[in-house]
Amino acid sequence: MRELTWITGAGIFSFFYVAIGNTLALGAWRRSASQHWAVRARLLWPVRVASTSLGWYLPIAAALTWSLTDRSTPLLLLVLAALVSAIGCEIGSLPLQRQTFPRFSVTALLRSTALGLFFRFFHISVLLLAAALMPVHPTPTMAVIAGAVFAFELIWSLAGWVWLLRLLKFLTPASARLKTVVETASRQTGIEYPRVWIMRSQFAQALALPATRELVFTERLLEIMSDLELSAICAHELAHINESKSALIVRIASMFAWYPCIFIIPVVHAWGSIGAYLLLAVGAFAPKLFGAFSRRMEQAADSHATSQQTDEGIYARALLRLNEDSLTPVVLQGQGTSHPHTYDRVIAAGIVPDFERPEAPASMAWHGMLASIAVGAAIALFVIHVLQ
Numbered sequence: 001m002r003e004l005t006w007i008t009g010a011g012i013f014s015f016f017y018v019a020i021g022n023t024l025a026l027g028a029w030r031r032s033a034s035q036h037w038a039v040r041a042r043l044l045w046p047v048r049v050a051s052t053s054l055g056w057y058l059p060i061a062a063a064l065t066w067s068l069t070d071r072s073t074p075l076l077l078l079v080l081a082a083l084v085s086a087i088g089c090e091i092g093s094l095p096l097q098r099q100t101f102p103r104f105s106v107t108a109l110l111r112s113t114a115l116g117l118f119f120r121f122f123h124i125s126v127l128l129l130a131a132a133l134m135p136v137h138p139t140p141t142m143a144v145i146a147g148a149v150f151a152f153e154l155i156w157s158l159a160g161w162v163w164l165l166r167l168l169k170f171l172t173p174a175s176a177r178l179k180t181v182v183e184t185a186s187r188q189t190g191i192e193y194p195r196v197w198i199m200r201s202q203f204a205q206a207l208a209l210p211a212t213r214e215l216v217f218t219e220r221l222l223e224i225m226s227d228l229e230l231s232a233i234c235a236h237e238l239a240h241i242n243e244s245k246s247a248l249i250v251r252i253a254s255m256f257a258w259y260p261c262i263f264i265i266p267v268v269h270a271w272g273s274i275g276a277y278l279l280l281a282v283g284a285f286a287p288k289l290f291g292a293f294s295r296r297m298e299q300a301a302d303s304h305a306t307s308q309q310t311d312e313g314i315y316a317r318a319l320l321r322l323n324e325d326s327l328t329p330v331v332l333q334g335q336g337t338s339h340p341h342t343y344d345r346v347i348a349a350g351i352v353p354d355f356e357r358p359e360a361p362a363s364m365a366w367h368g369m370l371a372s373i374a375v376g377a378a379i380a381l382f383v384i385h386v387l388q
Contacts, residue, residue, distance in 0.1 A: 006066050013085075017054070018058070041324075053364065067382060094109055094113070104202050131263075131265065177222070202219070203218060206236075210248050224325055239300065254286065261279045316349035330342040
């Protein structure tokens with residue numbers, strides 16, 4: 001009965017915390033209905049970041065809090081509590097998505113929610129299982145576990161997630177229209193590709209898979225883009241699949257940011273809590289190091305797309321259309337994330353936007369900040385009282 005209370009409580013609390021927190025934090029965005037979309041995107045961004053982050057923070061907090069309360073709790077029950085908490089977070093975020101993107105059907109939202117949960121827990125469960133099975137001292141078993149997880153991470157980063165999406169019918173072969181656009185862009189750029197896919201998604205996006213040289217375009221992208229805009233975006237993605245082997249190695253290496261954490265038990269046994277903090281720091285800060293490299297690659301791909309466009313400014317307009325459709329800010333904090341600021345990309349592509357450069361949005365809404373502090377405290381207590 002106590003176990004059931006913990007698990008259901010984790011889900012219920014997560015649902016209400018996310019749903020109520022998002023609703024309260026959306027106040028400024030709701031009051032901006034008459035303003036330019038770039039202003040609205042800036043106000044919405046910290047709420048979206050918080051809502052997404054809570055899908056990680058609250059499950060982690062649920063598992064760690066239960067473990068601190070009862071150190072004899074089996075790992076399977078802790079993982080189950082985290083999963084139920086994550087489900088509660090995802091369901092709690094549905095009102096936010098329906099309000100900000102009313103074009104999303106309930107069916108599409110539920111489908112994307114289920115897919116996101118599956119992928120998140122499928123990948124992280126492999127790492128958690130490996131960490132739980134890892135022996136304290138170096139043994140052949142340690143080498144086998146490390147090798148198996150390394151192979152999984154490598155396959156996953158190369159194309160494993162694409163194969164899984166195909167199996168789940170979320171990727172379908174390109175339509176006749178898309179094939180024509182991509183084939184034309186391929187001839188113009190001289191860059192060949194083996195396959196192109198359409199992804200079932202209500203967000204406009206295009207992806208390049210340098211390891212397999214495949215291209216992916218979402219259904220929403222095909223809905224809102226003209227053929228000329230699609231061709232310009234395709235030229236950008238073709239530039240990515242034509243990157244050097246060294247660039248591909250860096251991209252693959254970035255996918256291994258959390259791999260060292262499977263050694264957390266032997267590391268803590270050897271070096272104490274400082275070892276755990278070092279492993280977590282690697283996972284947390286490695287993506288930031290990769291960001292500078294990624295931005296350089298994006299700038300090079302932008303230059304390629306601009307040089308290949310048939311109508312001046314078509315690529316820049318396509319970039320703005322992408323941000324407007326997804327309500328993504330054209331300026332983010334610092335130098336940007338994995339991409340440079342869209343406002344700067346548009347100017348580099350030959351067009352000055354018809355609105356002033358906005359300020360960067362806040363990094364995260366208040367309810368996400370509170371949860372991040374709670375998780376940090378829970379991790380600290382866990383390392384001190386459980387792993388020592």
